[in-house]
Amino acid sequence: MDVEKKNLFKKEQEREVCMIEVKEDELIRCPVCEAVNIDKGKENKCRRCGSAIYKHRTFQTEKSWAYLITAIIAYIPANLYPMLITKQFGTTEGSTILGGVLMLWEHGSYPIAAIIFFASIVIPVLKFLVLFYLLISVKYPLGKDRKVNKHKLYYLTEVIGPWSMIDVFVVAILAALIHLANIEIVAGTAATAFALSVFFTLLAAHAFDTRLIKENR
Amino acid sequence: MKLENEDALDDLVICHKCHTLHKEINIQDGSKACCRECGTVLYRYDSRLAEHGLALSIAALIFFALANFFPLVKIEILGHEQFITIPKTFVSLFDNGFYIVGLICSFLIFIFPLMIFSIYVCLFCLLKLRIGETLSKELLILLSHIMPWSMSDIFLISILVALVKLIGYAQIHMGIAFWALMVFVLLDLYMTRTMHISEIWMLRKRIFLKKNRKEKSA
Ligand SMILES: [Zn+2]
Ligand SMILES: [Zn+2]
Numbered sequence: 001m002d003v004e005k006k007n008l009f010k011k012e013q014e015r016e017v018c019m020i021e022v023k024e025d026e027l028i029r030c031p032v033c034e035a036v037n038i039d040k041g042k043e044n045k046c047r048r049c050g051s052a053i054y055k056h057r058t059f060q061t062e063k064s065w066a067y068l069i070t071a072i073i074a075y076i077p078a079n080l081y082p083m084l085i086t087k088q089f090g091t092t093e094g095s096t097i098l099g100g101v102l103m104l105w106e107h108g109s110y111p112i113a114a115i116i117f118f119a120s121i122v123i124p125v126l127k128f129l130v131l132f133y134l135l136i137s138v139k140y141p142l143g144k145d146r147k148v149n150k151h152k153l154y155y156l157t158e159v160i161g162p163w164s165m166i167d168v169f170v171v172a173i174l175a176a177l178i179h180l181a182n183i184e185i186v187a188g189t190a191a192t193a194f195a196l197s198v199f200f201t202l203l204a205a206h207a208f209d210t211r212l213i214k215e216n217r
Numbered sequence: 218m219k220l221e222n223e224d225a226l227d228d229l230v231i232c233h234k235c236h237t238l239h240k241e242i243n244i245q246d247g248s249k250a251c252c253r254e255c256g257t258v259l260y261r262y263d264s265r266l267a268e269h270g271l272a273l274s275i276a277a278l279i280f281f282a283l284a285n286f287f288p289l290v291k292i293e294i295l296g297h298e299q300f301i302t303i304p305k306t307f308v309s310l311f312d313n314g315f316y317i318v319g320l321i322c323s324f325l326i327f328i329f330p331l332m333i334f335s336i337y338v339c340l341f342c343l344l345k346l347r348i349g350e351t352l353s354k355e356l357l358i359l360l361s362h363i364m365p366w367s368m369s370d371i372f373l374i375s376i377l378v379a380l381v382k383l384i385g386y387a388q389i390h391m392g393i394a395f396w397a398l399m400v401f402v403l404l405d406l407y408m409t410r411t412m413h414i415s416e417i418w419m420l421r422k423r424i425f426l427k428k429n430r431k432e433k434s435a
Contacts, residue, residue: 021219024238029231032361034415036229036238047223048418049358104382112381151236152255162368165325169306169368169375172322174382176301176309177292187315195318206365 028053061135067204068131074197075124082188084171089182096190097121097167119166120194127164127201130157134208158205161198168195227422230259230415261411266420267344270412274337277404281330283397289376290395294387302394303327303372325368330405333367336360337408340417350425357421361414370402 026039035048044053082094095103097120104113130153137150171187178185220226230239232252239259244250249261263269288300303326310319340356343349376398380389 027226027229027231027238029233029236032358033418034231034233034361035418036226036231038223038226047226049354051358109381112378115378149235152234155234158365162365163371165368165371166375166378168318169322169326169372170379170382172306172310172318173301173376173379175313176306177290177299177379177383178294179309180295180297180299182295186313187310187318192315192317195321199321202365 061138061208064131064135064204064207067200067207068128068135071197071200071204072128074193074200075128076193078190078194078197081190081193083167083190083194084174085186085188087184087186094188097194116167116170119164123160123164124197124201127157127161127205130154131201131204131208154205154208161202161205164198164201165195168198227419232257232259258410258413260413260416260419263411263416266412266416267341270337270408270417271341271345273404273408273412274334274341277401277408278331278334278338280397280401280404281334284394284401285327287394287397288392289398290380290392291390292383292387293390300392303398325366326372329363329367330369330401332363333360344417344420344424347424347428350421353421357414357418364409364414367405369398369405373398373402 022038028037028039028044029035030037030046030049030051030053032051033046033049035046037044037046037053039053045051046053079097081096083097083100085092085094087093097116101113101117101120104116134150134154168191171191174185175187228241230241230250231237232239232255234257235252235255237252237254239250239252241260242250244262246262246264250259251257252259285303288302291298291300293299307319307323307327310316310322336356336359340353340360343353343356376395383389
């Protein structure tokens with residue numbers, strides 16, 4: 001009887017040893033397959049898909065910064081050069097992003113002007129600012145930081161970000177559709193710059209490690 | 218919090234929107250579990266996920282093929298008729314020397330959507346046949362890398378914006394491909410909403426766990 005009890009106790013103890021003690025804020029989500037993993041500090045590998053989750057505590061933001069700065073640099077010529085060039089009966093006329101929006105507004109196509117304005121100016125600038133804020137705030141905690149749900153902010157930019165491609169697609173469609181002898185629409189230099197800018201902002205967002213945001217849980 | 222082993226972590230879910238930690242509970246077939254903080258859908262349970270997924274992705278591929286072969290829109294301008302197809306949109310960018318935009322556009326509206334649904338078809342076939350444990354893993358990883366880069370829905374809206382710009386200058390006729398693209402986008406949206414990638418991971422785990430156990434006991 002006594003021996004049995006002892007054995008039972010021993011077994012219980014062994015099971016206790018097998019259990020892993022985890023703190024809730026040590027659990028992280030794999031960016032690739034979304035499996036929950038335990039944060040082991042350096043060099044985490046996802047237990048399900050094998051992707052690297054944490055590389056080094058000081059390294060994670062650099063890639064994201066590089067992409068973000070490239071995107072901002074590309075955004076400058078995107079606004080200065082013409083996006084759309086209309087060749088009409090021998091005259092060539094180019095319109096920049098903002099010029100195109102203003103022209104649409106004057107013609108009375110308010111909804112389209114608003115869509116293009118949002119997609120090409122509000123969303124990219126907003127995304128730059130949000131990424132800027134996130135990248136700075138993970139290194140240097142700012143004043144009332146805790147009240148902002150940065151995960152939600154990040155999620156929002158991830159969802160609305162791709163919509164800034166609208167103007168590039170519109171230009172591509174118009175250029176493919178209208179090339180007659182008298183009237184021709186061609187894409188301008190800004191289209192390349194803008195597409196690159198969107199591309200690099202998306203890369204910056206994906207390179208940003210959401211596990212850096214920790215204080216909300 | 219105490220866990221028996223690392224596999225027990227599969228019972229936990231972290232909301233992808235607000236990062237709140239949840240414990241997974243069993244739910245009824247066909248129902249969904251939502252985040253208690255923000256209400257986002259965390260996971261669903263569909264006992265016939267592989268069959269549904271296979272049917273939907275094959276349908277989507279068919280509509281995608283239709284959307285690429287037929288003209289999207291036809292316009293009549295100054296007595297001339299012009300039309301575009303999806304491939305023509307980025308090919309004309311190449312013709313005009315816009316290689317970078319052309320390349321980016323061709324990936325976003327053609328190559329990635331095609332890849333995603335081909336991967337879905339392969340994946341669900343593998344899961345249905347219970348083979349390819351490592352291949353299905355590779356495919357799932359690839360899928361989650363290219364998923365955010367597919368922009369068929371944005372392209373669809375862009376067509377409408379471009380057409381509104383042309384109202385008054387040209388007569389516009391919608392082509393078959395436009396409606397096919399619309400169905401494709403709706404299927405795409407429905408699939409990404411109802412068949413979240415983590416559910417496919419869980420399905421894969423269940424299938425191969427069962428299979429490996431059977432092989433061991435046999
Ligand atoms: Zn993973
Ligand atoms: Zn949530």
